[in-house]
Amino acid sequence: MSKRRIIVVGSTGSVGTQALDVLAENAADFELIGLAAGTQLDALVSQALEFSVPVIGLTRPPGGGESEIRQRVQQLAAERGVTDPVREIHVGPNAAEVVAGAAADIVLNAVTGAAGLGATLAALERGSDVALANKESLIIGGSIVLDAAARNGAALIPVDSEHSAIAQAMRSGTHGEVSKLVITASGGPFRGMTRDALRRVTPAQALKHPTWSMGSMITINSATLVNKGLEVIEAHLLFDIDFDHIEVVVHPQSQIHSMVEFSDASTIAQISPPDMKLPIAYALGTQSDGQTRRLTSGAVANNWGQPMHWSFEPVNHAAFPALGLAVEAGRRRKSYPAVFNAANEVLVEAFVGGEIPFTGIDKGIERVLRAHEPAAEHTVETVLAADAWARGFARRELVTQSAHLAESAQGKTSGGS
Structure with missing residues (x-):
């Protein structure tokens, strides 16, 4: 059996590095032919040297162009005493897209945020299956991404633990027998808190997830339940x-990663420790025809000899309205999901930077959605235009305005003391 050719974009992030761990565990099954990252040059080059990868891309190099990066590649190769395998280096905003569009059997897209859309479409247009850790590209692209997959005979394979769980559970019945998808949420670090208490939480508190180790954007999205809203849209698509x-x-407890309820009232759940290597391995072992060979994940299984307790509770929509806003955006389709996601990315950065309060994230998203007027057609161009508009509106009307109000209030307080 020949090795499957694989490309990983977003390779230096949390999911990307864990994907490389899974590939190392299953080296006999895969040939890693391309890597792309954002800014972490040395990490990317180290990965390329370790896996003998011939093509790399860097979207936001820390300085210099291709020749400077080539020098760094040769320097690190010499320091490690290994042969430099890198033949092609792509630099610039479209680097991940170019790398993802090379001939491969499967492309794992682990880019964070809307920036991953180009890579997803490039891979699908080439006919490569896409293991999708970058949920945003499907959410904002919607029918554009689905049509590209269908037109080119490529598969969209979920990497998110929730959607991996659903895919596994759905093998227990037919699509027509499904009565409900049940997506589980850990509740994040602020589970049980009131809306009033949430106004005072800090970025440091929000970045401490109780069960998962993830990047800052995904961790904050988990705290606001934005991530669950995006996951609902992704599951729908x-x-x-x-x-x-x-x-x-x-x-x-983050042990049951999601469930599928069938028409006979039977519910099938996928259960495992909260380790992203499991859904990554399942995705990489899945073929275009839907058949899956379970790979070695490197994760540690549950110890069923130890007592454990699982609990479930409803979402507090009053405290965490972002989930409902996401579902509303998904129902309205067109560019509304793109606007939701773009506004959220800007507002999360503003919160982490101390510019707005935690509750300013979902309040800001709601304002942007209310102000949005979608184009008549749903194309890549209109999606990108809506994305840019939402980012500008969120920054100009919400973040900057919030900063001015805070300065004004501080000035009044100082003047009256």
Whole structure:
């Protein structure tokens, strides 16, 4: 059996590095032919040297162009006493897209945020299956991404633990027998807090997830439940299940990653420790025809000889309205999901930077959605235009305005003391 050719974009992030761990565990099955990252040059080059990767891309190099990067590659190769395998180096905003569009059997897209859309479409247009850790590209692209996959005979394979769980559970029945998808949420670090208490939480608190180790954007999204909203939209698109039949429940232990309820009232759950290597391995072992060979993940299985407790509770929508806003955006389709995601990315950065309060994230998203007027057609161009508009609106009307109000209030307080 020949090795499957694989490309990983977003290779230096949390999911990307864990994917390389899984590939190392299954080296006999894969040939890693391309890597792309954002800014971490040395990490990217180290990966390329370790796996003998011939093509790399860097979207936001720390300085210099291709020749400077080539010098760094040769320097690090000499320091490690290895042969430099890198033949092609791509630099600039489209580097990940170029790398993802090379001939491969599967492309794992682990880019964070809307920036991953180009790589997803490039891979699908080439006919490569896409293991999708970058949920945003499907959410903002919607029918554009689905059409590209269908037109080129390529598969979209979920990497998110929740959607991997659903994909596994759905093998227990037919699509017509599914009555409900149940997506579980850990509840994040602020589970049980009131809306008033959430106004005072800090970025440091929000970045301490109780069960998962993830990048800052995904961790904050988990704290606001934005991530669950995006996952509902993704589940709707991946599995063709109506929003009315997708439910989110809080499961703090993060052991049941999602469930599928069937028409006979039977519910099938996928259970495992909270380790991203499991869904990554499942995705990489999945073929275009849907057949999966389970790979070695490197994760540690549950110890069923130890007592354990699992609990479930409803989402507090009053404290965490972002989930409902995401579902509303998904129902409205067109560019609304792109606007939701773009506004959130700007507002999360503003919160982490201390410019707005935690509750300013979902309040800001709501304002941007209300102000948005979608184009008549849904194309890549209109999606990108809506994305740019939402970012500008969020920065100009929400973040900057919030900073001015804070300065004004501080000035009044100082003047009266």
